[in-house]
Structure formats: C-alpha cells, structure tokens
Amino acid sequence: MQKSALTRREFLYQSGSAVLAAAAALSIPGCLPGSRSKHAADITLNYLGRKPNIIFILADDLGYGDIGCYGQKMIKTPNIDRMAAEGVRFTQAYAGTAVCAPSRCCLMTGMDNGHTTIRGNISPAVPLKPEDITVAEVLKSAGYKTRIIGKWGLGLENSPGTPNKKGFDEFFGYINQTLAHNYYPETLWRNNEKIVIEENLSGKKGTYSHDLFEKEALDFISRHKSEPFFLYLSLTLPHANNELGTKTGNGMEVPDYGPYAKENWPDPAKGYAAMITRMDDCVGKVLAELKTRGIDDNTIVFFTGDNGAGGADAGGYDPKFFNSSGPLRGIKRDLYEGGIREPMIARWPGHIKAGTTSDQIWAFWDFLPTAADIADVKAPAGIDGISMLPALLGKPQQDHEYLYWELHEKGKFSQAVRMGDWKAVRLDIDKPIELYDLKNDLGETKNVADQHPKIVAEMAEIMKTARTESPLWPIKEKS
Numbered sequence: 151m152q153k154s155a156l157t158r159r160e161f162l163y164q165s166g167s168a169v170l171a172a173a174a175a176l177s178i179p180g181c182l183p184g185s186r187s188k189h190a191a192d193i194t195l196n197y198l199g200r201k202p203n204i205i206f207i208l209a210d211d212l213g214y215g216d217i218g219c220y221g222q223k224m225i226k227t228p229n230i231d232r233m234a235a236e237g238v239r240f241t242q243a244y245a246g247t248a249v250c251a252p253s254r255c256c257l258m259t260g261m262d263n264g265h266t267t268i269r270g271n272i273s274p275a276v277p278l279k280p281e282d283i284t285v286a287e288v289l290k291s292a293g294y295k296t297r298i299i300g301k302w303g304l305g306l307e308n309s310p311g312t313p314n315k316k317g318f319d320e321f322f323g324y325i326n327q328t329l330a331h332n333y334y335p336e337t338l339w340r341n342n343e344k345i346v347i348e349e350n351l352s353g354k355k356g357t358y359s360h361d362l363f364e365k366e367a368l369d370f371i372s373r374h375k376s377e378p379f380f381l382y383l384s385l386t387l388p389h390a391n392n393e394l395g396t397k398t399g400n401g402m403e404v405p406d407y408g409p410y411a412k413e414n415w416p417d418p419a420k421g422y423a424a425m426i427t428r429m430d431d432c433v434g435k436v437l438a439e440l441k442t443r444g445i446d447d448n449t450i451v452f453f454t455g456d457n458g459a460g461g462a463d464a465g466g467y468d469p470k471f472f473n474s475s476g477p478l479r480g481i482k483r484d485l486y487e488g489g490i491r492e493p494m495i496a497r498w499p500g501h502i503k504a505g506t507t508s509d510q511i512w513a514f515w516d517f518l519p520t521a522a523d524i525a526d527v528k529a530p531a532g533i534d535g536i537s538m539l540p541a542l543l544g545k546p547q548q549d550h551e552y553l554y555w556e557l558h559e560k561g562k563f564s565q566a567v568r569m570g571d572w573k574a575v576r577l578d579i580d581k582p583i584e585l586y587d588l589k590n591d592l593g594e595t596k597n598v599a600d601q602h603p604k605i606v607a608e609m610a611e612i613m614k615t616a617r618t619e620s621p622l623w624p625i626k627e628k629s
C-alpha cells in the first residue's frame with residue numbers, strides 16, 4: 151500500500167496550496183506540505199536546504215542482457231556500468247508491460263497494467279485522461295521544475311494527454327510514438343508548438359534526434375542547477391526505425407557504427423550496438439554535467455528500459471546475436487521475463503550505497519510513489535505502486551503481494567503474474583495458465599502448472615481480480 155493517499159480533488163487542492171508553499175519554502179526549508187516517511191525525513195532538504203533532483207533515463211526496447219553490468223560481452227556500455235558501480239543495480243525490476251505506450255503509462259501514473267488508462271499500442275494513440283495524475287504533476291506540486299525530453303506517446307497534440315497538460319513545464323521531442331521511429335524527423339514538438347528541423351527537410355539526414363535530446367538535457371540541467379528539478383529523459387535508442395527496416399532490411403538508424411564499424415557483424419547488429427553505446431555516452435555526459443554543476447550528490451538518477459529488445463522483424467537486428475535478453479525467455483511483446491524484466495540502475499552518491507546489487511522485486515508503477523517519497527510529498531490515492539525508497543537506501547522494504555501485467559497485441563489478450571518466486575503466464579484468454587518457478591528456472595523453460603494446482607488457482611483468481619475492464623481494450627471471450 152502507498153504510504154499516503156489523496157483523492158484527485160484533495161491532490162489538486164494541495165497542489166495549488168503546495169505551489170505557494172513551495173515558493174515560501176525555498177527560504178524556509180522543511181515547511182512543505184506532505185507526510186514524511188522516516189526515510190524521506192532522513193534525506194530531503196539536506197543539501198543547501200534543497201529537495202533532491204530526480205532524473206529518470208528511459209531506453210526504448212532495451213533487452214535485459216544488453217548492458218555490460220547485466221552480462222553483455224560485445225556491446226560497450228562503460229558509463230552505465232560505472233553508474234551501477236557507483237549505485238545500486240536491481241536484478242528483478244520490471245517495466246509496465248511488454249510494449250511502449252502502456253508501459254510508459256504505468257511509469258507516469260503509478261497504476262499497474264490492470265488499471266491504466268492506456269492498455270496497448272494502438273493508432274490513433276489513446277491519451278491520458280484529465281483525471282490521470284502523473285508523477286510530473288506530483289513533483290510539480292512539490293516545487294519541482296519538470297521536463298520531458300524525447301518520446302511521450304501518452305496523448306497527441308490537442309488531446310487531454312499532452313505533456314504540458316500532464317504536469318511537465320517543458321517538453322521537447324516526439325509527441326507521437328510512431329513518428330518517433332524516425333531519427334531524422336522534419337519536425338519535433340517544443341511544448342505545444344511544432345518546430346521544423348531544417349537540417350532534415352527534403353529527406354536530408356542532417357540532425358540525429360537523439361543528439362538534440364542530449365543537448366537539451368545538458369542545457370536543462372545547467373539552467374536549473376539552483377532549483378529542484380525532475381527530468382524525464384525518454385530516449386528513443388535503441389528502438390528500430392521500423393518503417394526504414396521494412397524498406398531496406400536495416401532499421402537500426404544511427405549516424406555511424408562507432409567502435410563497431412570494422413566488426414564482421416551484420417549491419418543491423420552494428421547499428422544496434424552503436425545505438426546502445428551512443429545512449430551510454432549520453433548517460434555519461436548527464437552524470438558529468440551533474441558533477442560540473444555541483445549537484446551530483448543531490449541528484450538521484452535512474453536508468454532503465456520500457457520493454458524488452460525488439461524483434462528482428464522491426465529493424466533487422468536479431469536479438470539472439472548479442473543475446474539481448476540474457477538468461478531470460480522472450481523479447482518485446484512477450485510477457486515472459488525477457489519482454490518485461492529490465493536493467494534498472496539508480497545512483498545517488500551519499501545516499502545509495504555504491505556497487506550494491508538488489509533483488510528487490512519492483513515495477514514501473516512504483517516510480518511515482520518512490521519519487522513522491524524522495525520529494526517528500528503525498529502520492530495520489532488508489533495507485534498500485536509502493537515507494538521503493540527504502541530499497542534504494544538499502545533499508546527494509548515492503549514487498550508487493552503480487553505484480554500484474556496484461557498485453558493486448560495481435561488479437562490476443564495475455565496476462566502474467568509474479569508472486570514471490572512464482573511466475574504465471576497465460577498467452578490468451580482461452581489458453582491454460584503456465585507456471586514457472588523463477589528461483590530454479592529463470593529461463594521459464596519448465597511449466598510446472600500440473601504439479602501446483604493450488605498456486606495455479608490462486609494465479610487464476612489474481613488474473614480475474616487484478617484488473618478492471620477497459621472499454622478500449624475489451625476482453626473477448628472465445629468459444
């Protein structure tokens with residue numbers, strides 16, 4: 151259960167008063183509203199009287215095994231590996247689900263996939279509703295400057311779900327997640343304005359969008375070094391340019407193959423590796439900028455991915471080539487572990503113990519209450535997430551009773567539940583529940599449902615009750 155609960159009305163009321171209080175609090179640390187957990191009390195307002203900055207770096211379609219500190223041998227990720235060496239590396243952290251939009255919806259709203267507004271990738275995009283409270287709204291109410299850079303995907307222009315309507319002071323990037331496949335876009339959005347990227351007009355490949363995002367991120371950190379900020383750096387790397395992939399067979403669109411140019415690998419594999427190493431370089435620059443600006447130890451940085459590695463059909467890269475899912479089964483669009491379990495690293499010098507590994511089980515919907523706890527502000531009522539701040543600080547942590555995912559892809563309705571070491575997967579509404587013992591079978595190779603009928607019955611009950619019906623993603627019973 152979340153540590154504090156507010157209804158939307160109460161939250162908005164507090165948000166209004168909190169903005170005023172936050173302004174006053176800049177000179178009088180400690181007077182912001184919101185309950186304090188014993189951990190939050192230890193860490194907030196401890197650095198020149200300022201709340202900690204929060205940076206959340208999200209990769210797009212990154213496999214559990216794609217990063218050096220998660221076992222990758224061929225793709226170089228020295229900066230992310232160093233980030234892990236200076237922070238905590240989680241081995242059992244999960245995305246919202248196995249595709250982009252619904253996964254990110256969980257991240258933003260603190261709701262799991264059985265309760266989110268957005269349950270799948272469909273076109274046109276379904277926007278967040280006015281009553282969906284995002285982590286940006288929560289942090290803004292605590293006096294944070296809030297910014298998203300990169301891919302949004304939770305509401306198109308003029309919808310109720312634009313970034314600026316969902317708590318972000320500033321937005322730069324792709325509002326449409328399908329258009330985000332193109333790394334040389336002719337237009338991007340700055341807040342509610344569509345801007346032209348002159349260098350990419352008429353099919354030219356002048357400016358790689360990721361490089362713009364990196365520049366904007368460093369600029370944002372520099373501009374806001376003196377006030378608490380939340381930066382959601384929603385990168386598009388290493389997602390394939392699917393449309394280019396369909397046309398040419400190589401959708402791993404990147405300006406150069408970097409250190410892999412001379413490797414004897416298929417071009418899409420060189421591209422995929424170069425995209426990840428380019429992203430790693432960006433993570434290194436963000437961490438360096440925090441040091442340069444003197445806010446390194448007052449900034450918590452998260453790094454993770456939104457779902458497992460993409461399939462060869464998307465950009466020509468075969469995820470088996472680099473063993474992108476590591477020891478896990480499946481990729482993007484699978485509710486087996488390879489589709490949803492992600493690298494998750496958090497670094498916060500002086501607060502998070504360097505070089506630690508945690509097997510805490512948590513998921514995207516825990517980010518909102520965790521961020522609220524860090525900022526010492528109340529989380530909204532009725533969310534599914536739990537604050538993971540104790541786990542981050544290496545302290546005793548409350549566990550989830552279970553984690554629930556669902557997926558609406560290719561005409562199928564699949565579900566998964568994680569309960570302790572048990573993992574249940576049902577591939578469609580009319581299919582039997584598969585059961586795996588992750589402790590002894592991390593690769594989900596041996597379905598033990600027949601040996602554990604009681605656990606299967608419990609999982610079936612969770613699959614029934616852990617969700618609400620969604621009119622946009624109705625469940626069609628099959629005869």
Ligand SMILES: [Ca+2]
Pocket residue numbers: 210211249250389456457
């Ligand atoms: Ca994705």
